[in-house]
Amino acid sequence: MSQEGVLQGGGAVADDEHHHGPDKGILRWVYTTNHKDIGTMYLLLALGSLLIGGCMAFVIRAELFQPGLQLVDPNFFNQMTTMHGLIMVFGAIMPAFVGLANWLIPMMIGAPDMALPRINNWSFWLLPFAFTMLLSTFFMDGGAPNFGWTFYAPLSTTYAPPSVTFFIFAIHIMGISSVMGAVNVIVTIFNMRAPGMTFMKMPLFVWTWLITAFLLIAVMPVLAGVVTMMLMDIHFGASFFDAAGGGDPVLFQHVFWFFGHPEVYIMILPAFGIVSHIISTFSRKPLFGYTSMVFATSSIAILSFIVWAHHMFTVGIPLVGELFFMYSTMLIAVPTGVKVFNWVTTMFRGSMTFETPMLFSIAFVVLFTIGGLSGLMLAVAPADFQYHDTYFVVAHFHYVLVPGALFSILAAVYYWLPKWCGRMYNEALGKWHFWLSFIGVNLTFFPMHFVGLAGMPRRIPDYALQFADFNAIVSVGAVVFGLSQLLFIYNVWRTTLGQKGVKASDLVWDQPVGLEWTALPSPVPYHTFQTPPKVD
């Protein structure tokens, strides 16, 4: 072993020349420890997952276009809803934010790279294997997981298809990847800020990601714990969730949502950071209430640990529990309201222009607020007994995840792409993409509120006739929304690989704030900030 170490050390001395460009060929992507390369790979993985998960959504909406069973059998429908949720949450939204973190955090804090570049490479390369394993369950006996993305026991233990074991290991691998990624982000932000960049001078995207990373290291291990308990129940005769052996199926829901609720903030806090940057730039005003943004984000993160049972109002928790979780959940509306107020106030009397990233960000503020308000309705425990497990819940979380998290990711790509690749995307195509997405997303998810309130349950392949018209509208909206994402892919492709579009200036936009704009050229070189900038 020591011999090898000496040899490697010797090699490093002989090869002391600075690399100014990436290696050539496919192995560049396998070996790379460059935060920009890894960020790109994360974003591409997220895009791939978005397309796969989107195809599953198409299957779901095709089946629900009219009542009755037309295209798929109920078990396959359940596999579709389950895998759609898992792929979108763990494969699309989370990796997309990690990709943006990789690209942006070092450039925003004036660091040359992430603190742990090799861990970074490993965190990424675990994911393709995890998702290959997860998707391979479609070809196994008994089919893919069919118990819903929340995998409640005993559906996911006693009554699960045999492929559940592969699902468990896929979750383990994703969890390890997320935790390593989060540790990397925290260490980078703590140790590698440029001289003069104090915590309260950090850009908000960095702040929100720091808080997100703490949430990740706190709750991803709990998710790993709960799937490990499932594994023990299934294969080793334990009975964590089996009443016959002294366990309790409700325990599963408690432990799962102890992870699950912070998880939903993991998927939205970085979005808050992104839109704060974009709204400030295109309003040509500094962000209103920077400090209150930081504290609001932290409060949301802390509150997320004490609200989990609002997902379980109907399992029979005692009245005092219902009240506690109802009030603590409603409390989250306060810091969230502070944020929305700050965004609106930033725009107020600003010199606003409406480029594509700004359009997506304004839509984010409006539509995320709608999702937040339906969340407040769901927080009312006595009313939740009516809404629970209906399409109203589906409408709620899609409003916060699609025009919430996903729109912020699209906005971020449009906003920073000219800095990354040195060319402007096509603005007309961008606007088409925005308006089709905006119309499609509302057409898809708004009528779900109505059918949900009228009592249509979620996760069913067939439904009562009175829901037929709204479901047909929803399916049409889904096709509009889904296909309009192809415009985005084409736009990004022609700007990056296609080398089309006007060259971007170093600042790209009017007076943007942040080191990535003011201290670096467009496109950003492969290595940046090898000597740290001075921040005053």
Place this chain on the structure above:
Amino acid sequence: MKKLSPLKLSIIPLLMFGFGFALVPLYDIFCQVTGINGKYYQVADEASLRLVSAQGEKVVPLRLLADADSRDVWHFTPEKKLLEIQAGKMITTYYEITNDQDVEVTVQAVPSIAPGEWSEYLVKIECFCFNQQKIPPHSTVRLPLQVTLSSKAPEEVSHLSLSYRIYQSEPLGGTF
């Protein structure tokens, strides 16, 4: 500037992994301490026996229920559906379980007491739910239950329900 060590930071996820498992007893402890959830683990110990030996006057109706499930391969019913319990007076009653199959089944009964906030006042001296029960093929077994009302039960305790759900203890077989 003092640097944050990634190894030290990794202690948090490791501890949280342990915390996930610690939640299993923590939830039970929480339910026991607060007495909420109707999941009350009172087994007659000396202290509670002494408490119930004080003669009480109050009579409370106790409803006995058996929760059925479409997957059940047995018949399970209480012999009496309604009893009157009184502090200091033991009542013995039986549930009946019939196994029509050709094989022996091992079952475990899981009790639930409603209303949950009064569950601590129903004291089980002897219950078939304390152990697994083996039901031979083609036979009916009477399962004993001995209960009383705690002398600590306040005036407002007006009614109690005790229901049982029967689970098969061995894996259903064949799947894994």
